[in-house]
Amino acid sequence: MSSKTVESRSWFEQLLQHEAPVTNEPAVVDEERLAARAAVQELPLPGRRQELWRYSSVSEIFEQSFEPATEDLDVELMAESGDWLLPDTQAYRLLFVNGRFAPALSNVQELPEGVRLGSLRTALHADAQSLAIWFGQAAKHDTHIFTALNTALMHDGLFIHLAAETKLDRPIEVMHLNLAPEKPLLIQPRNLVVLERGAQAELTERYRSSGDSHYFHNGVSEIVLEEGAELEHYRLQMESNKAYHLHQGFLAQGANSRYRNTTLALGGKWSRYDLQVRFKAEGADCETNGLYLVGEHQLTDQHLDVLHDTPHNSGRHNYKGIAYSSGKAVFDGRILVAKDAQKTDAHLSNKNLLLSRRAEVDTKPQLEIYADDVQCSHGTTVGQLDPQQRFYLQSRGLDADTARKMLCIGFASEVLESIKREAIRDYTLSRMQGALDNVIEKLNEQ
């Protein structure tokens, strides 16, 4: 064992020391925590030699020390001082600060019958036994060390539960706000979203931070869609230039369920979203769209891992990225179609735009097919802005910067248009435009 691996192991162990092994949670939770604790000490350490970590180095994270976020900060008061309003006032609103539910700034009153919305911690305390069939099932603590770490030190996170045939009349909007104004924090939301048979919901999650908060976000989301359930899910991540953000999503889809997702990654020093998709039965449909923008001293990484091991499921996955300055973008998408997964329909596309020579894109779309009666495709491109297109716009009177910006938005539009709710689409577009203004400014400085 090299000294480096010893160091990263002790990085994990130090974090575990911040808390007692058992914390008086419901038995189900304490058992999970204990098992996860053991896993943290045994699971392989992430490093460049592992395929999963080849392009996004974690060594930078291990060189820093983080303390688990506690409830010491008066988070609600701090959150109140910022402008964190969500775009749609019609929505059920939930605010989480450093992974903990902030009820005072949330609006989850008058919930319809069959709907539970709020804190996972509260839900587990109220009814751990019945949640045990979902909690920790999609996200196994014994596979990834970061999932294990999240489980070992978990406190709270988003909880959504819709009983069978419940169709939510209003969208859900969740703000995950990370605040670390003083010391570097470890922030670990643990989210659980369960839509039982035939339930329907729309969920927007925003990950934001204040100022130049310095932290490592190690989040886990479990999303369970039972038979015929439908979830429209938007994930917008935009954090401080000192934020390290790792989030693992685990999606389990039942028969004829439908999942549609748009993910937007606009910032943070280092951000990575891993989505794992598993089909439990036939007839399910999964659509994911992603857009990332990455610049000076930033890294963004999208990992997608889809396993078709049952027949008659379909997936469309469309990711687009723009990299500029010394920004580095990684896309790693893997679709595996097992031998018995006949009639699978799976398509994966990743397109990238490099705006400067120093920018870097590593893209690795993989399609492994072991069944013979399937419809699958994958493709990837890395290109630059077309000078002919820029000329065309300029010849119509647009200046070079506006022309570039228009072309970038044009490039991204396919993903932006996958956002069906207008308020969210407009919000996303304006964030994207704001980010591009900075990009163009930086390009001109070069």
Added chain:
Amino acid sequence: MLSIKNLTASVDDKPILNGLDLEVKPGEVHAIMGPNGSGKSTLAHILSGREGYEVTGGEVKYDGEDLLELPIEERAHKGVFLAMQYPVELPGVNNMNFLREALNAKRRAGGEDDMDAVTFMKLIREKAKLVQMDEKFLKRSVNVGFSGGEKKRNEILQMAILEPRLAILDETDSGLDIDALRIVSEGVNALRSADRAIILVTHYQRLLDYIEPDHVHVLAKGRIVRSGDKSLARELEERGYGWLEEDAA
């Protein structure tokens, strides 16, 4: 208005324009004809500022100003417009937004405020009608999936909205069906006025039946080898270019 004197230009050290002279006055319509590869599009591109051409000599004055010194967009603000032989597709760029941005960029450059949304909608509807373009094309990405003729109409729509002082139409008639040719011609004729000028690059007499030129020039091997009135176009239709190219050699 436009004065080109002894213009020479090359691409990758290959000379393409070899001493070209052209004088265009306000109110005039000039037709430029000439064999394939003679340099017509090159001239049009150099006037609108496209990169990739090296001007090796001569001068181009537009309203007394050195046109070649101006950035691309400033030429547009000052009223130069090129309807391209091969209009570029802009995936994801909404046609309506594009037109609005272009118009407002020009207005801002002229010290005007942006046009308000209602007035703009009225304007665009009126102009779309003029070129008989279905409004559904306004909602699509610029030129993406447009047929050849639809792209050309879209160029004329842009021209109608931007109201240039010097419009250069590079083979806008190519690929148009008979009805479209008439519609496009009407669009161009609607723009004709005493203070505007039009340069039509074309291979066909047919267009000139609709838009009557004041002058017709033949461009061969990078130079104007013959100028005349509209009867020259008819003569070319009958005799081809062979007799002129010998002169040019």
